Every structure is written in structure tokens, then in C-alpha cells.
Amino acid sequence: MAYVKWSLGTLEAFCTDVFKAFGFGEEDGRRITDVLLTADLYGIESHGMQRMVRYHKGIAKGTIHVDARPEIVFETPVSAVVDGHSGMGQLVGAFAMEKAIEKALASGIGIVTVRESNHYGISGYYAKMAAERGLMGFSCTNSEAIMVPTFSRKAMIGSNPIAVAVPADPHPFFFDASTSVVTRGKLEMYNKTGTPLPAGWALDENGAPCDDAPRVLANIVGKKGGGIMPLGGSEEALGSHKGYGWGMVAELFSSILSLGVTSDRCCTFPDKTGICHGFAAIDPAIFGDPRAIREHFSDYLRRLREAPKAEGRDRIYTHGEKEVEAAADRRANGVPVNDGTMVELLDLCNYLKLDFASYFPGYAPPAFTGFAGNY
Secondary structure, X not given: OOEEEEOHHHHHHHHHHHHHHHOOOHXXXXXXXXXXXXXXXXXXXXXXXXXXXXXXXXXXXXXXXXXXXXXXXEEEOOEEEEEOOOOOHHXXXXXXXXXXXXXXXXXXXXXXXXXXXXXXXXXXXXXXXXXXXXXXXXXXXXXXXXXXXXXXXXXXXXXXXXXXXXXXXXXXXXXXXXXXXXXXXXXXXXXHHOOOOXXXXXXXXXXXXXXXXXXXXXXXXXXXXXXXXXXXXXXXXXXHHHHHHHHHHHHXXXXXXXXXXXXXXXXXXXXXXXXXXEXXXXXXXXXXXXXXXXXXXXXXXXXXXXXXXXXXXXXXXXXXXXXHHHHHHHHHHOEEEEHHHHHHHHHHHHHHOOOHHHHOOOOOOOOOOOOOOOX
């Protein structure tokens, strides 16, 4: 499937107008847009603009409450529990991480757990919020069950990503990864392009390997069994139990500490998803001189990049490099959006009575119906 590039400014204008049409205020719309387009800038297409249709469906269904405001329901000097009241996940997530940052700046550490939220985009966005303030940041979330535990044939855990961001030079350490082999969004991208899934990604309803993205997605939605493998695949020999275990760590900091909805029950309610998040911010100053710690870490990252290369390889990356370089390229040369997502955005504009051509002049959609479908 073909891609077309648009300037970041074009996409920002489009997204903010769409979220305004959804009913969000200007400031909230900018925050949601920033989370989505940060994903697209970093090359994490599965969590960027292509999620907009999913959010609209959540609003229409009543699982995302546009007017909801997060509420602190339990608090200590270093911790808090937030009830998101089924608000937009990006807004709930930013509120909770700001609270964690506030506590870390005052007490050295802040840990905030969230219940009753929604999909919040890339976990790394919130960890990065802390790193931008000179803190170590942590973020995780549960989600609708898509991960099949080792030796099972039923999805019981979400993609449950974990992200960590730490100040360093010449750019922050930035690690953001699902604890499943891939996310549901990646399967959605393969579905749009009609491409078979790579081996080792997914299981069918009987627990057998499956490369059919539509079948796996339909099984996840219909709770028919199967789903995505844990990081490490489906066998202990390659570390399946490790991905399964890391998924449970994310569950602990999100749904368990918050007394929220666990992944196996997320998205089973008529009026909420129940998705939960976890956040932490740590001030390096509680361990000594933060500048010395930053220099020490930066030097180690440099040595990693300069380590001997494997045959045929000319570069070793440290976490965050690819994102920085991708963002610089996309800011200069445009953000790629695939035709399948463009058709969804066209369908969305038609539903919201927005002038698609005014945002994307000259774009001719391919000759097939949109994947959004139900408008």
C-alpha cells in the first residue's frame, strides 16, 4: 500500500480540528494531537493518526467520555491513585504523569497509578515528560486482552507496554516496548496492507501459529481465543515466559495497585473500557549529583555505540536514537501516512462534516472503500 507525506503543520491542524469536532477543548485537543503525532514522528505508525477512528468509535459507543476529568482518590507525599472516569487516555495520562513529576520534584520520587481510563497512545510519551524535566520517567499500561500467556490458547493480558526515559547526552535514553511480540495496532497495519503476519507473531483460536491478520483481529474482538504471542514467542526456550512475566509487571503497576480492571476484563463493559496505567518519576538527585550521574550514563551509552560491530553491521543504536533521527527527518521531509489510514480519515471527515480537501489538497484516495466502515 502506498504512502503519502504531509507536513507536521498540516497534520496538527487536521487533528486539532477533528478533536474539536469530537467535543474537546482547544488545550485538550492539542495534548491529544501531540501524543498521536509524537508517535508518527518517531515512526510508531500503529499508535499515531491511524488510531483516530478507534477513538471516534469509543466516543460514539460511550466508552470514552469527552467531558470527564481525572480525580485523585488516594494520595500520599510520594504516591497517588487517580480515577480517570473513562476520560480520554491521553488527558488522563498527562494529568497523572504531571502529578508524579510534581511529587518527584518535591520528595524525590512520585508514583501514580490510574484506573478507569482509555487507550493513552505510546507509553514513552509520558516517560519522556519526566526526562524533559531532568527526571527518570516510567510509564506502563494494560489494555484489552490480546496476549496469550505461555502454553495457553486464550488472550488474557494486554500488549502491556513499559517505557523508561532517562536524561542523557546527546539525547535522552528512550525505551518503549510492548511486552507482547507486537501490538494490536501493528496487526491493524498489516490488515490494511493485506500482508501476511510474520511467523512468531500470532496464534489462532486453537493456539496454533497464524499469519492471517483479519482472523486474529476478529478473534480478539469476538473473544474467540488466540491472539498475539508474548515477547519471546510461545515457547519457553525462546523466552516466552519472560514476555508473559513483564506483561504482569505492567499489570501490577496499573490495574492491581489502582484496584482497577485487569486486562482480561478490559473492554467488556458497555460504558467503559476500564484501561489502567502506571507512572513514576524519580529525581536522580536523591542518589547524588545529577550532573555526574548523567555524565556517567552518557559515557556508557557512548561506549555501547562504539562497541565492535557484528559482521555486516555498521552501527549500534542505543534506545532513543532512531526516534530522534526519525523525528528530524519527518519534520524536514514530511510525515508518511498510508492510503488505508487516509481513507479512514476521509470517512471521518465525511461523518464530521469537515472538508477533507482543505486539509489534504490534491489527494486522490485509492479505489476501495475505507476500513472505518461503520460511518
